[in-house]
Amino acid sequence: MHGPATVGWLLVALCAVTGASCVLRARGAGRGQRAEAQGEAAMGFGMAAMAVPVLWHGAPRVHTTAAWSFTAVFGLLLMRELWLVAGGRHRGGCRSWRLHHVLSTGAMAYMALCMALSASAGTGAHGAGAGGVPALTGTLLVYFAGYVLWTGTRLMPVMTGAPAGAAAGAHGGQDGQGGMALPVVRQAGVAAGCRVAMGAGMFAMLLSV
Secondary structure, three states: OOOOOHHHHHHHHHHHHHHHHHHHHHHHHHHHHHHHHHHHHHHHHHHHHHHHHHHHOOHHHHHHHHHHHHHHHHHHHHHHHHHHHHHOOOOOHHHHHHHHHHHHHHHHHHHHHHHHHHHHHHOOOOOOOOOOOHHHHHHHHHHHHHHHHHHHHHHHHHOOOHHHHHHHHOOOOOOOOOOOOOHHHHOHHHHHHHHHHHHHHHHHHHHHH
16 A cells, blocks of 8 residues: 555554454344444454555565455455355344445455555556556545545534434444443444444545555
């Protein structure tokens, strides 16, 4: 990835924190929601690792090795998401979330492959000619920009307009017996917020393709 190292480290921090919150959300969740949170955690940590500036501002051999490694990792994650969708194992989320997971892993695999081919060709992963299919890159940029704006807009009234008790009740903040509130990381608004954060990170990374 090319660009200022400061931006890269900010992406690392954002994606790492998001991945950690997904790990916490997976603990104690149902089977379908746990698989969903685990997939998002893997995506967050993978994005954090891929954004580390040291990998793209050092020796060319490091660029090539890192790029092909990320291609393999995100290729496997994409196969996992397709397998979960085909087997109907994403029972904890709606169809739009399933498709979003597939698109996200596919976008990461695409970016990693572009950088791998560029590094193997000797143009450099941080050069201006990093490669990629312009139409596909543009489509992914439009999708993730729209996703962040649409999902973020839907979150705003819940986070700022409703009392704390009402918001907790609307998002499953209490258990089925009206008892103790669920942990913050397992509430619906937090899951959506994680997707917004990763969508924004995805958009920033696509700009480097």
